[in-house]
Amino acid sequence: MKFANNVEKKAFDKLVKELPTLTEKRCHGYDELYGHKLLPGTYYDEAVAHALIYKFCKAYKFEYEAAASALCSTLNWRREFDPLSAAFSERHDETLTKIGVLTKYPNEEANKKVVTWNLYGDLAKQTHVFEDVNKFLRYRIGLMERSIGLLDFKDETNNYVAQVHDYDGVSMWRMDPKIKKCTKQVIAVFQEHYPELLSAKFFINVPSLLTWVYDVVKRFVNEDTRKKFVVLNDGTKLGQFLSSAPSKLYGGKSKDILQDQNVMDVRPTEYTLHLFQQKISADVE
Numbered sequence: 001m002k003f004a005n006n007v008e009k010k011a012f013d014k015l016v017k018e019l020p021t022l023t024e025k026r027c028h029g030y031d032e033l034y035g036h037k038l039l040p041g042t043y044y045d046e047a048v049a050h051a052l053i054y055k056f057c058k059a060y061k062f063e064y065e066a067a068a069s070a071l072c073s074t075l076n077w078r079r080e081f082d083p084l085s086a087a088f089s090e091r092h093d094e095t096l097t098k099i100g101v102l103t104k105y106p107n108e109e110a111n112k113k114v115v116t117w118n119l120y121g122d123l124a125k126q127t128h129v130f131e132d133v134n135k136f137l138r139y140r141i142g143l144m145e146r147s148i149g150l151l152d153f154k155d156e157t158n159n160y161v162a163q164v165h166d167y168d169g170v171s172m173w174r175m176d177p178k179i180k181k182c183t184k185q186v187i188a189v190f191q192e193h194y195p196e197l198l199s200a201k202f203f204i205n206v207p208s209l210l211t212w213v214y215d216v217v218k219r220f221v222n223e224d225t226r227k228k229f230v231v232l233n234d235g236t237k238l239g240q241f242l243s244s245a246p247s248k249l250y251g252g253k254s255k256d257i258l259q260d261q262n263v264m265d266v267r268p269t270e271y272t273l274h275l276f277q278q279k280i281s282a283d284v285e
Contacts, residue, residue, distance in 0.1 A: 001054045008062040015053055015068055026072040030079040033071075034148045035269040043271035051153040059195030074193045084275065086138040087145035088268050095129050096139040103261045104150050105244035111160035111199035112242055114150045116143055117258060121169030130178035133185050140186050144194065149266040160199035162242070168205035168235060191225070200228050202242070204235040204250075 003009040020039055023031050031039040038049045053071070060066040078084075101117035130136055144161075152158045190198075232238060239251030246254050246261070254261070268276070 001051065008057070011062040011064045011067065012054060012057045014064055015057060015071070016050065018068065019053070019071075022068055022072055023075065027075040028079065030075050032078060032084075032271065032275060033075065034145070035084060035272040036153070037271045038075075043269075043274060048153045051159065055196035070192070070195070077189075077193055081141070083141045083145050084268070084272050086142035087149070087266075088142075088272065089276070090138065090142065092139040092142065093129055093135065095126055096136065100139070100143045101258055101261070102143065102147055102150070102263045102266070103244075103258070104263050105242075108242065108244045110157035112162045112244075113158045114147050115162045115164060115242065116147045117164045117166065119166050119168075119258075121166065127178055130182045133182055136182045137185055137189065141189065144190070146266045148197065149268065150263065161197055162199050163201045164238065164242070165201070165203050166205055166235060167203065167207070198225065198228055200230060200241070201225075202230045202232060202238060204232045204238050206231055206233055 001012075003012070019031075023029055023039065031037055033052050036048050036052060037044045038052065040046075056071045056074075057067045060070055099119045101119065103115045103117065105113050105115065147161045151161065230241060235249060236251035239245050239247065239253070242250070243253050245252030246256055246258050248257065250258075
């Protein structure tokens with residue numbers, strides 16, 4: 001963790017110190033963030049907890065009240081939405097699961113080692129999957145949580161996720177209101193509850209008639225996030241930014257097809273498994 005000055009360090013230290021009280025008063029004692037425990041005790045890893053708290057401080061310019069409020073809001077959202085269930089317990093629509101690919105590239109440059117791929121071409125004629133916003137949101141949040149499970153918050157070269165959005169074959173989606181609604185909802189949740197986790201977002205194979213996608217996204221994210229966007233009309237140019245990508249469709253060095261790179265086995269953290277067991281026990285009682 002790097003602090004520009006003592007003011008930033010003081011804001012971070014204060015949030016760490018006050019977190020037990022904040023969670024008790026504002027979050028019903030809930031202290032799980034991305035599968036990790038934020039408060040000391042069993043399953044607690046101080047280095048990981050501090051790295052996660054630091055992300056909220058950095059996202060809110062080390063303004064204590066803003067960072068504390070955002071972190072509490074996220075903890076309450078996680079307690080109610082249960083994104084860990086969306087990631088590891090729930091079965092999602094097969095149509096949706098086919099468009100999401102998760103890859104891990106150990107030799108890729110810093111913070112592009114974990115990549116989520118969203119392949120929207122297969123949905124060009126199946127826009128019915130966007131009719132239930134919550135259904136789509138739980139699928140997309142589940143994919144995000146699984147990608148986070150491949151990060152190492154003790155490693156500054158692998159504590160961010162890169163995203164690829166491939167729009168090949170979706171020119172007919174130009175103004176579909178259901179897709180726009182889902183897109184806005186996902187952006188809002190990511191913006192509020194997953195700060196400082198995105199290293200880069202690549203929009204590839206974007207036809208001119210589909211520029212509304214990029215325009216919609218830009219309006220709902222802050223300036224720091226917009227700086228991480230890269231728009232490529234030609235998807236084969238992605239390899240210039242992501243060398244480990246498949247060569248055939250994306251111009252990278254790998255001879256594999258993307259589906260062969262898909263990481264299917266992402267293990268929940270020990271704390272996540274503990275929370276699942278607690279929930280099962282409570283349901284039985």
